[in-house]
């Protein structure tokens with residue numbers, strides 16, 4: 294993909310999460326891993342790298358999305374407070390995230406990150 298290695302350039306979309314920039318008391322290791330994805334995106338997608346290699350790097354930050362990750366019994370978190378917390382969140386479908394991700398692909402600059410929550414309009418957060 295790298296232009297300096299005879300590639301045509303391209304785009305990498307990293308999957309972060311709201312938990313890549315917002316913190317609460319739940320799932321701390323997961324939150325730490327998503328902060329890492331954000332740092333990786335900003336560094337790898339830095340304008341200097343983009344200019345040299347022609348590869349755009351962006352991150353998307355979905356809120357709660359109806360996938361196996363959050364509905365599979367194996368990943369259910371047995372914490373009453375967390376259960377109440379999840380009920381109050383703005384959930385969305387996988388399809389809504391897909392549509393929003395296409396919009397990110399069409400508009401985002403390298404090194405940026407985008408909130409996708411509750412099937413609302415995308416919002417740049419970094």
Ligand SMILES: NC(=O)C1=CN([C@@H]2O[C@H](COP(=O)(O)OP(=O)(O)OC[C@H]3O[C@@H](n4cnc5c(N)ncnc54)[C@H](O)[C@@H]3O)[C@@H](O)[C@H]2O)C=CC1
Pocket residue numbers: 308309310311354355356357358359360361362363
């Ligand atoms: N569902 C949600 O509310 C949100 C999910 N995300 C992120 O979206 C991404 C996708 O998650 P979901 O679709 O929700 O979960 P999912 O559990 O439905 O899908 C995860 C997929 O990753 C695959 N996988 C797991 N470990 C793997 C490995 N070592 N190598 C290759 N494939 C592996 C699984 O087989 C599965 O197909 C994850 O990075 C998750 O953190 C971000 C924000 C919200």
Ligand SMILES: CCCCCC(=O)/C=C/C=C\C=C\C=C\[C@@H](O)[C@@H](O)CCCC(=O)O
Pocket residue numbers: 309310311312320323355356357358362363364368369370371375376379382
């Ligand atoms: C506001 C931040 C949203 C970001 C979502 C995300 O990236 C990762 C979420 C990680 C885990 C979510 C697990 C959700 C599980 C719930 O569906 C389940 O634990 C609720 C309890 C179900 C029950 O009936 O006991």
